[in-house]
Amino acid sequence: MFTEKLAKEKVLRDPIHNFIHVQDHIILDLINTTEFQRLRRVQQLGITGAVFHGAEHSRFGHSVGAYEIARRITEYFEQYYRSKSPNDGLWQPEERLLTLVAALLHDIGHGAFSHTFEHLFGTDHEAITREIIVGDTEINQVLSQVSLDFPNKVASVIAKTYENPQVVQLISSQLDVDRMDYLLRDAYFTGTKYGEFDIDRILRTMRPTANGIAFDIGGMHAVEDYVVSRYQMYLQVYFHPVSRGMEVLLEHLLHRAHELFTASDTHEKDFVGPLLTPLFNDQPLTVHDYLQIDDHVFMTYISMWRSHPDPILSDLSRRFLDRWPLKSIVINDETAPLLEDLEQLVDIAGYNPKYYTARNDAFDLPYDDYKPNVAKPRTQIDFVLGDGTHRELSELSPLVAAIKGQVSFDNRFYFPKEMLNIEPDELFADTFKTFRSYIHNNALTTPNPES
Incomplete structure (x- = not known):
């Protein structure tokens, strides 16, 4: 088996973990593959940098960071919870390498603009991750040096079907x-x-x-803080309305480009270019084609489309590149009856509602306990009490109990910001007056660091 240690540990300087410690030859070889290096060109938060300007970090940094946490955990387990007999429920040292590799590669299948890409093109980054691991790739060649079945083992961890629940939960659970x-x-x-x-x-x-992973009761408040932190990040960062307005622009400009590509003669399709053509052809992407696409590729073409003769594609590209996000209001019982009139108003003002308006929702479940009968049951966070019994987190924490099962949901209507400056036709005057009042009120509660 190809499991040799490096003659000298290598370290990567990291702002979160200080150092990423690379001790195994296989980990270094995986980092140096073409597929892993591509993650440097895929931003971790997609286009969130349009709102939080420091958010320019990549999937590469996150992946090596997840590996480092896994390295620390397995080292701790081997020191204090090493298995002493079969089926004793303790840590088996032979699972170390598999855990580290799965942590390192868990996001290898992410596409350009991260989760936005999945929404736009119907891809599944976990499925693609498994294809990269078991397919004809440099990563597969490295993994196969451990053993012929090692790539399949890594893929099974990503698929959550691996036989050892400890390994699976370290890579994918509510606290992983x-x-x-x-x-x-x-x-x-x-x-x-x-x-x-x-x-x-x-x-x-x-x-x-x-049964997997649990926590000593002494760590309950630290875990409670983690759950609340995740809840806050989704509300304040991941669901930020301006970032979602930029995502709507991106989605609409790519849809427009796809429509133009489909309707064009062969000699007019070159505005898409060879790297995006397989994607726009509506054919299943090969792993090779998928891996050719990253954030930089898309940004290059969008920059070119700024000068495209189609006024809609050109304008949407310009808005996206120059950060002109669509404005939004929350859709609720009061605003929902206005939306059809507002779409007509957008149309009258000269903006095609198909490309300049959108209804966009975002939701997350910050924490939930185990429900075995649902389609995708969540592994609950369990604590070990002094007498050896187990209790689930929300049974111990009133704070977590208050948000358990509570869906964070935000539904918004997006439109061109220029609409705020128009003088509407008399037919829509009352609607628009009410509309403007909701814009004003919404602005008072929106966590928006930039206008």
Whole structure:
């Protein structure tokens, strides 16, 4: 088996973990693959940098950060919870390498603009991650040096079907290496302090059990703080209305480009270029084609489309590049009856509602306990009490109990900001007056660092 250690540990300097410690030859080889290096060109938060200007960090940094947390956990488990007999529910040292590799590669399949890409093109980054791991790639070649079945083992961890629940839950659960790193990393780069939590305390209270991962009761408040931090980050950063306005622009300009591509003669399709053509052809993307696309590729073409003869594609591209986000109001019982009139008003003002308006929702479940009968049951966060019994987090924390199962939901109507400056036709005067009042009121409660 190809499991040799490096003659000398290599370190990557990191703003979150100080150092990323690379001790295994295979980890260094995986980092140096073409597929992993591509993650440097995929931003962690997509276009959120249009709102929080420091949010320019990449999937590369997040992936090595998740690996580092996994390295710390497995090292701690081997020291204090090493298995002594079969089926004792403790940590099996032979799972170390698989855990580290799965943590490192868990996001290898993310597309350009991260989750926005999945929404636009109907891709599944976890499915693509598994294809990259088991397919004809440099990553597969490196993994196969461990053993012929090692790539399939790594893919099964990503798919959550691997036989050891401890490994699966470290990579994917309600408190895993992925979430711990992205919360701290995103908080740091966006400058939002409420995303911080005491990771050192959490890691020291984590322990393996027969059913997966649990926590000592002494770490309850640190874990509680983590859940609240995640809740706050979704409300204040991940669901930010201006960032979503930029996503709407991106979605609409790509839809317009796709329509023009589909309707064009062969010799007129070159405005898309060879890297995006497989995507716009509406054919299943090969892994090779998928890996050719990153944020930089899209930004290059969008910059070119600024000068495209189609006025809609040109204008949307200009708005996206120059940060002219669409404005929004919250859709509720009071505003919902206005929306059809508002769409007509946008049309009368010269903006095609198909491309300049949108209804956009965002939702998240910050924490929930285990419900085995739902389609995708969540692994609950369990604590080990002094007598050895287990209790679920929300049973111990009134704060978490208050947000357990509560969906954070925000539904918005987006429109061109210029609409605020027009003088509406008499037919829409009353509607528009009411509309403007909602814009004003909404602005008072929107967490928007930039106008």
